[in-house]
Amino acid sequence: MSTSRRKKHAYHHGDLQAALVLTAGKMLEKEGVEALKLREVARQAGVSHNAPYRHFTRREALLAALAAEGFEWLGAAQRKAAEAGGLRGMGEAYVSFALAHPQRFRLMFGGQIRIARHVRLREVAMRTFEGLSGALAARAPEAHGARDASVAAWSLVHGLALLLMGERIAPAALGGRKRDAFVRDVLSSIRFVVGPAQPAA
Template sequence: MPEATQRPYHHGQLRSALLAAAERSLRAHGEEQLSLRELAREIGVSHAAPRRHFPDRQALLDALAEAGFERLYTRLRAACTEAGDDFLPRLRATVAAYIRFATEDAALLELMFTSKHRPGADRLVVAADPAFDLMYDLIKQGQAAGELVEGDPERVGVVLFATMQGIATLVNGDMVKPELLDGLVDTAVEQFVRGARPA
């Protein structure tokens, strides 16, 4: 019998099952190996079933990236909230949360950023805004407290973002041991604040 008649078309939670399977595939094999047909086979539906939610592979990748941005924002917001009201503890907690996300979900983060900058990816730009707005609001808090130099929060935050990405890249590339991460975060935050402090 052909595969299409052997496998069921319907699945109670098809969209979420596809996204979960796609994330597992992304972590294990990278973006290039991700296939709608293989995902359908993995979760036990017909090869045509995924197209009910994702008309093509790019639509699935975009949905995966969008969910990634939502998860990143949730983590950053939780870290910031749990750290209390003061700027420095909030900054440290948020930086640590970002770097942990970037090292635990490296392939997903790469997909998030490459997809966001693809022409026509307006939904992803919108999905990314809350996480970046949270970081910019944190920079503004530091400016209002006199801890950081005045100016465009995006411009002030570029060095911080580059530092976070750099540390994550070093950990992901096995150039820095993950157990050194907490100390690196402390050093990075201290050096950023010292370098961005008003003259």
């Protein structure tokens, strides 16, 4: 119900909301959250410094929109990967997403947004998580440690993504492999315990 009128008198931009999210998204990916100034977004969108407030109550609301968009992308990527690559593929897709959109990923999980206050964000995030844990739980329906193992799996990919993003993993650990190969090997280096766990060293 929008995206119709364009470039008339420049008053009433047409679909400013979307335009703001778009340019803000670009700025986010390029410079990070800290450098995402509301006024600069307005400037680049060609509107006055206050126009964004007609669409977002505050800066945080714009950030929330960006994060929500990110969760949608991530969810879509997960669904696609689930078909093709199974569980392992989902894991690789998760890491891939994070490395492809590092700043966005940081925004989604960085904790600067109070999720509770942004309905849409909360919903889309929950939906994505459910898709994730659903796929994980479906693998070992009722074994005792299944739920724990699914949390572990998620933790693993999440942590790996963040450590790679932060360049915290010594280049030596790569051992000459390309990043995708490295990720696959790391994810392959563990096995899940489904039955009652026996203590291990």
